[in-house]
Amino acid sequence: MRTQVAIIGAGPAGLLLSRLLALQAIDSVVLENRSRDYVEARIRAGILEQHTVDTLTAAGVGARLQREGLEHSGIHLQYPGVRQPLDFPSLCGRTVWVYGQTEVTKDLIAAQLDGGPPLLFEVSDVRVEDVDGDSPRVRFTDADGVAQVLECDAVAGTDGFHGVSRPVVQGAGGRVWERTYPYAWLGILADAAPATDELIYAWHPEGFALYSMRSPSVSRLYLQVDPTEKIEDWSDERIWDALDTRMALEGWSVTRGPVTEKSILPMRSFVSAPMRRGRLFLAGDAAHIVPPTGAKGLNLAVADVTLLAQALVRLLQEKRTDLADSYSDRALARVWRCTHFSWWMTSMLHRSGDDFDAELQLSQLRRVCSSEAAARELAENYTGLPLDL
Template sequence: MKILKTQVGIIGGGPAGLTLALLLRRQGIEAIILENRSREYVQARVRAGLLEQNTVDIYKTLGVADRLLKEGQQHHGVYLSFNQERVRIPFGELTGGRNITIYGQQEVIKDLTDAWLAGGGEIYFETSATRIEDFETSTPKIYFEQQGQAGVLTCDFVAACDGFHGIGRKTLPASAYQEYTISYPFSWLGILAHVAPSTHELIYAYHERGFALHSLRSEKISRLYIQVDNDDHLDNWPDDKIWQELALRLGTTGWELKTGPIFEKSITPMRSFFTDNMQAGRLFLAGDAAHIVPPTGGKGLNLAVADVKHLADGLQAYYQQNTLETLAAYSATALKRVWRAQDFSHFMTTLFHKQAEHGSYQYQLQKAKFDYIKMSEAYATSIAENYVGLPFEAFEKNI
């Protein structure tokens, strides 16, 4: 059996696990990462691409933002369309200069992995954590398997950054938390296409045929989505039909959608999930292990980074000040932002998706909200500050 020992055992080599490891390194705290996928798989997996101001600032502090700042695309606003009428929310003007940056999660992973390994950090790829034991004691153990060989990682604390299906969430005692789940009655058909973006900022659009979103990954790759039924299939959506539907739903007078070869298609159900407690003993959950939001608000990766920032603060307090007080408050601290993100994601989802007949009561409520955005700077500011991410200090003041 392979025997490993460290101060913080991290399960999961995604944004949460890698960011936590690098935050801990800055404070002289040791960590080992166990990742069940190969390095190639993790770095090729296309996921989120929207980074809040907080996330970019953290990566600057960690010294891993050189490529992000060079290749990422900073956006100073977002377009919102309703019935083919489009308005712009100017982020920087409404939030004192806070903006978002478009930079693919797979690129983030490459940067973080390179930095962790360059500094001598240990990450075991293709290594599956099979169980977590003794997390109620001062010496938790993570049992794992690597290429058929069993092993155990003994540590002071376990950070489960291993996603919804990981061992971390399954290990948290059922009596320690309550789950909240919302399943929306629609899904997203998402595509990646080799075509220059048709807009320099994202477009969210309500149309009587359903929601559409124009996003981007680079100057040459566009990311687009349309609302479909939960029981829909990719076979029903040949490329030409997708482009026709996108052009219709996103269209406004004088604007034209560029088209190109589609190289990836997927259908993703829209759902929200989270627990009202993210810790038990010396086991801590972060990222998708503790919460999932619909991608409408762009919060998934950013919530994961915020989680581990709070967790790193607690671990720093333990190792440098010999106090568990900050760690004990980890869930309460992180959940303030999680609840805010859940609310904002739900707001954006219900505002722009067709949920009832065009012209119905529900539709009129959606239209009233959109009309209010047009007339109220205060309402637009609320959307802007939630979209770019409220600063950490705002939650420390118990807003």
């Protein structure tokens, strides 16, 4: 087999990269070790920055997003007795959209299978070779058990933290930064109409809570819990009671409904550098992970592959290496900015430490809620900073 770019991993990063390359007449093949059903069922983030929405729309996969997605003009910050709205258009002139990553993935897969570049599910034994030269290759076993060799000009590793790509890059040297947080999120999907027009980020002495949504009839809610908690110890009633407590506000209440999905998500920050070795380029979770508080995971992946697509087009069509050579540094500049913002939001809102720490958190929340400058800083980061910093 022969292609110009071999893409390992059929998450949003890999699928969007293939789409962006195809629009510039660059051939690719996408390899995925899971089944289509598994990939399309993964529940992930749901907040899209303006740049992400614009990129998906320009790539021809934004029709359902525009039709079914929910545009949001801000968030609410809450601490006991106070719920403060932050209006993003007035603060920074941008908005965000609520549209689940699961739906983004479905849209991209549908486009890929409708006359797009090859997308191979359920491959195994993936190995990347000769990335330090100009003719790398990827060996794998296809879904029928047949060994294959994919010759290419470049490889994109969009296969996540546990994938095969990052160890190859790290094998040539590099650094890893990691922080594990002393709390996790218990998340639920519920068939309940949201009781709020915008997301609510709530600080409470018993722990953080987040009120989000997926549609006018489906709510997505989260509770801060200890990472050692087991999901079977949390009945639906216990979850709803905790949400009522942590989001309590006079004259308002959480809308309850049947819980259709619940899970516990550990929280950590992770950055691996560099994001390139020779003709192998990393993007998305293969290179970085952020806690979900700042809604940056999917958006960072989109920013990565937008930069990477530009670099690969320049490299393969114009035979110029400048954007490929600078890709890792340019991507990491935005990664670290978003990593800081995600850490800041997480540290401000999640209860940990002693009462001294709690008062510091409340002081920061009051500052954001009362200062236009502080609120603007949050809004600019939340809605998305420039692609190339």
